[in-house]
Amino acid sequence: MRRNRVAVAGLLLLTGAAALIVARPGQAVSGERTVPLDGSPSALALDPRTGYAFVAIAGPNGSNGRVTTLDSATGAVLRTVAVGSGLQIIDPRAMVVDSHTGHVLEANEDTTVSVLDARDGRLLGTLTVGDGLSLPVDMAVDERGGRAFILGNGGVGRITVLDTRDGRPLRVIPLHGFPSLLAVDARARRLFVADSGGTHVLDEGSGRPLRTVSASGLLAVDARAGRVYVAGGVSVDSGGHLKTDATLGMFDSGAGAPVGTTRLGQNRFPLAIGVDDRTGHVFVSSAHAGSGCGMVDILDARSGRLLRAVAVGQTPLSLAVDTRHERVVIADAGARDSQGALSGPGSVDVLDARTGQVLRTIPQDGAPILAAVDERRGRAVVVSRVAVPCARPVTAAPTKNVVDAVRAYVTRFFARPRAFAPAGALASSTRHVEISSKRLPHRRHIARLYKI
Secondary structure, three states: OOOOOEEEEEOOOOOOOOOEEOOOOOOOOOOEEEEEEOEEEEEEEEEEOEEEEEEEEEEEOOOOOEEEEOOOOOOOEEEEEEEOOOOOOOOOOEEEOOOOOEEEEEEEOEEEEEEEOOOOOOOOEEEEEEEHHOOOOEEEEEEOOOOOOOOOEEEEEEEEEOOOOOOOEEEEEEEEOOOEEEEEEEEEEEEEEEEEEEEEEEEEOOOEEEEEEEEOOEEEOOOOOOOEEEEEEEEEEEOOEEEEEEEEEEEEEEOOEEEEEEEEEEEEEEEEEEEEEOOOOOEEEEEEEEOOOOEEEEEEEOOOOOEEEEEEEOEEEEEEEOOOEEEEEEEEEEEEEEOOEEEOOOOOEEEEEOOOEEEEEOOOEEEEEEEEEEOOOEEEEEEEEEOOOOOOOOOOOOOOOHHHHHHHHHHHHHHHOOOOOOOOOOOOOOOOOOOOOOOEEEEEEEEEEEOO
């Protein structure tokens, strides 16, 4: 069974409203169903066996986070359970599904891990695993070995290893620096950790460091080819100036030996990466600081040669690869206002994974931020934000422009993380409201179903 090998950048996912779109890639939309999601959706995972989607939601005003389980075939909400204790923000990648054990593992910032039943979304248990998860920033799973890995960056970096059968902590792997991204190759039994100093290759069994590769950024693994792909080239120099020269680096997953580097262009900020081991293509979505145009670069997975650059919307935050149907689903969050906040509207683009041709663009009245694919059923699930007017203003840290907005993301990626706080109260109305071109201070969360 193939799973999506996709890494999603954690940019602009902390507040907002959400819509869940369930669609068959490349076909026309025939209907819509709306389901409210009260809170700030920040993580999306999908079980390929059941077709259930799991949406992690940070609770408003410091309340407990929740995980909502939805049927991707109908959009029906099956269950919503509270997770953690006093959670404010769930990291966008701190949740994984192990389809072999039928468990969903979700890491909370209060040092707990919630274990859910993937068949119905029931909460099976909550475990305290110590201060290594004070700020979970990424998570990966080795279904073959029955292990989940949680990358924590709470002052000192470390990886907490869990047994996916019961969520039991097995060991802690200490790390140096401030790690931010994690990937695993179950075949090669290797872990890959990205930080400002490069990408570190570790032995999965012992946690022993084997090698450090200079490339750092978003990670994707092609276990069949034995390759690791790193979309990066964005950094902050000693003077605090943003340096952008986007690249795709490749190295061997077993030995960690570099294979090559392809330059993608200046003023480009990689946002998501995915691999299709059937077509042999790598997909990198990025935003441009100057022109405001988004791009999806398609590269040969063996040589790294750039095959095609496809223009998409302004902020392609997430992508998901459907290997079986040779499709790539792009969640484009749309435009940003003068302060760098997402103002929408965005769109969902469906690309041919072999040729790169844009097969369909589905306009959205909100800002799509997360995407996942159910390959068995040929469905795509996209989470979006939809703005709602509110009488009370919300005080938020100002962001001057697009460059500053991306700089804030890059600083978070490479520098020591800081605590976040909710931007403000969330509207509780379940009424569907069309997004306007004017920036709206409060946002409501809804799950929207498109039967296609």
